[in-house]
Amino acid sequence: MTERRPFQRETEDRRRDDLIAAALDLLAEGGPQAATVRAISARAGVTAGLIRHYFASKDALMRAAFGVFMQRMTAQAAAALQGAPNDPAMRLARFIVASVSAPVVDALAVGLWAGFLHETRRDPEMRAVHAASYLGFRDQLQALIADLPQRSTALDARRAAIACNSIIDGLWMEGSLLPEAFAAGEVIEIALISAGAVLGVDLWAAHETDRNMR
Known part of the structure; x- marks a missing residue:
């Protein structure tokens, strides 16, 4: 029995992930009206009743799907930092470039x-998911900005991150x-x-130098 528990946990996690993936696929394909409980369960290959085993309600499933979706985009941007030079401007440039490039940029x-x-207007818990995902991305951006020698205080870095995040969001949306x-x-x-103008840093030059070093 001690050997079966990890397998059972892995199986349950996989089914939960499959339900979230099915919900996201259906939402992408046909919008909220396509992501019915019956369609989600069919896409995930489980019975409709089994959804209640993993999620208290369809709203709970949608919140989980939103969180996974937003965390995935942040992770895709952060992945660009792997193997990045130990130079604050180059690392920040890499993160920004990844945030406005495919696969993050996608219609x-x-x-x-x-x-x-839209759901955040009616569901406070969905709003909390949105707040957490926004802060998760902004915190990464703020940490990279704080490493720049030009940022003297935590407040400076926070406000700069808010401004740069607004630039990224707008270009992400229109670029997609x-x-x-x-x-x-x-x-x-x-x-x-x-972003470089906001920060007083030549991020374009840092990006070009980084590219030439690869």
């Missing part, structure tokens, strides 16, 4: 985000929905130059 992702965001409105590499260049 389906914006559609999912907009659908979930209207990619044809931008020249190749233009979203990245605008993001780095704009």
